[in-house]
Amino acid sequence: MMRALLLIGALLVAQPVLAQDMSSTPEERLEHMPSELQQDARALWARLRCVVCAGQSIAQSNAPIAHDIRLRVIEELAQGKEPATIEQELAMRYGADVLLAPPAEGSGRFLWLAPLLFLTLGVAFLTARLRKSTLSRSDS
Amino acid sequence: MMRYGPLVVFGALIALLFAQLMQPKDASRTDASWPISQPVPRILLPLLPKDPLAPSAASMPLSFAQAGIDQKGGYVLNFFASWCAPCAAEMPLLEKLTKEHGIVVVGVAWKDQPSALASFFSKYGRAYSQVLLDDDGKAMTELGATAVPETFVVDGAGYIRKRYRGNLSPELVESIAQFLKTATPLKPKSEAQP
Numbered sequence: 015m016m017r018a019l020l021l022i023g024a025l026l027v028a029q030p031v032l033a034q035d036m037s038s039t040p041e042e043r044l045e046h047m048p049s050e051l052q053q054d055a056r057a058l059w060a061r062l063r064c065v066v067c068a069g070q071s072i073a074q075s076n077a078p079i080a081h082d083i084r085l086r087v088i089e090e091l092a093q094g095k096e097p098a099t100i101e102q103e104l105a106m107r108y109g110a111d112v113l114l115a116p117p118a119e120g121s122g123r124f125l126w127l128a129p130l131l132f133l134t135l136g137v138a139f140l141t142a143r144l145r146k147s148t149l150s151r152s153d154s
Numbered sequence: 155m156m157r158y159g160p161l162v163v164f165g166a167l168i169a170l171l172f173a174q175l176m177q178p179k180d181a182s183r184t185d186a187s188w189p190i191s192q193p194v195p196r197i198l199l200p201l202l203p204k205d206p207l208a209p210s211a212a213s214m215p216l217s218f219a220q221a222g223i224d225q226k227g228g229y230v231l232n233f234f235a236s237w238c239a240p241c242a243a244e245m246p247l248l249e250k251l252t253k254e255h256g257i258v259v260v261g262v263a264w265k266d267q268p269s270a271l272a273s274f275f276s277k278y279g280r281a282y283s284q285v286l287l288d289d290d291g292k293a294m295t296e297l298g299a300t301a302v303p304e305t306f307v308v309d310g311a312g313y314i315r316k317r318y319r320g321n322l323s324p325e326l327v328e329s330i331a332q333f334l335k336t337a338t339p340l341k342p343k344s345e346a347q348p
Contacts, residue, residue: 065300078265079300082291107188107298124174135163142159 040084051091058087058097062104063114071114188298189306189314191340194218194231195296199262199286206268206275216286218260218308228315228334229258231306232282233299235266236274241303244321248281255331261285262293264302305330311339 044052056073062083064075072080072087083104090100104112116125189195198215218231232248234241251257261282263271271285288294297306297314307316307330315337318326 079291079294082295085290086292086295104295107295108300124170139159139163 040081040088043085044088047088047092051088054091054097055084055088058091058100059084061101061114062087063112065108065112189296190317192314194308194312194314195293197293197296199288199293202263202268202271202285202287206272216284218286226310227256227258228307228309228337228339229260230330230334231260231262231308231314233262233264233288233294233297233302233304235264235302236270237266238302240321242274242278244303245278245281247322247324247327249279250324250327251331252281252283255334257331257334258283262288264288264291264294307333309334309337309339311341313340315340 044055047055059073060071062072064070064072064077064080065083066077066079067075070080072083086104087100091097101113110116196217198217201216230248230251248259252259259281261280261284263285266287266289286293294300297304299319301319303321305318305322306314309315316330316333322330
């Protein structure tokens with residue numbers, strides 16, 4: 015009898031906790047996770063684009079799909095998946111655009127190298143112009 | 155020559171960017187290719203009872219295949235929500251698929267409530283043989299979907315063959331019916347069966 019009462023009591027206490035877990039937000043669920051996982055999750059959230067927003071990360075977005083992807087990230091990290099794998103799989107499903115930082119391969123290489131390339135070209139051009147104007151001044 | 159240097163560089167840049175734009179995207183990264191030719195994901199979702207307002211509304215999670223689907227003929231998987239106006243608008247077309255073409259349509263309700271679904275079905279009808287509940291968006295994110303409605307066509311071997319974003323049109327409905335009647339299912343892999 016005592017055991018049955020204890021069991022019922024335990025279930026009654028557990029029920030709100032269970033219910034809370036099912037309906038909690040990704041942020042609330044994350045708070046109960048180890049701190050390393052929390053760090054990884056927040057870092058990933060900041061690197062993933064909200065697929066229905068203009069330029070927001072899923073960390074910043076209130077869109078329902080951003081909520082779902084945040085949840086997915088938590089669950090997959092809790093299953094032991096590496097952040098890079100999670101990013102890759104999301105990119106496979108939503109396209110490379112889901113990554114806020116372009117991939118450093120394929121056509122993404124151009125985006126990473128372009129600023130350096132333009133800077134180099136700009137410096138080369140200015141140097142050539144300066145040299146030319148110095149030479150023409152010394153000639154005259 | 156140096157006068158035209160910047161112009162030449164600018165022109166070359168425009169040409170390069172235009173060429174990049176015109177190139178087809180890497181198929182492994184574009185969302186246009188996923189989840190085509192992939193097996194239906196092995197996700198377990200709660201099943202909405204026939205009477206959504208029944209006291210025991212929660213039930214055992216089922217996979218898509220377990221939700222009473224005729225795998226031999228293939229089926230249509232339709233993501234919808236009671237709060238989605240285009241979903242209501244396309245219900246007659248989904249009913250056409252089931253009643254005129256005998257095609258099984260499985261509904262996946264995204265972020266919805268049984269009471270709201272009951273009201274939705276009483277207003278707009280229910281074309282679905284089964285309705286699964288995707289409250290956390292597991293199925294949505296697994297399939298790379300972003301919003302409702304979204305429709306997937308699954309062949310007799312359990313492979314996703316077509317994907318349609320937004321609501322269906324009468325032409326698409328005919329196209330889906332034709333496809334399921336004539337398509338050869340993809341060769342099943344041992345891990346394909348859900």
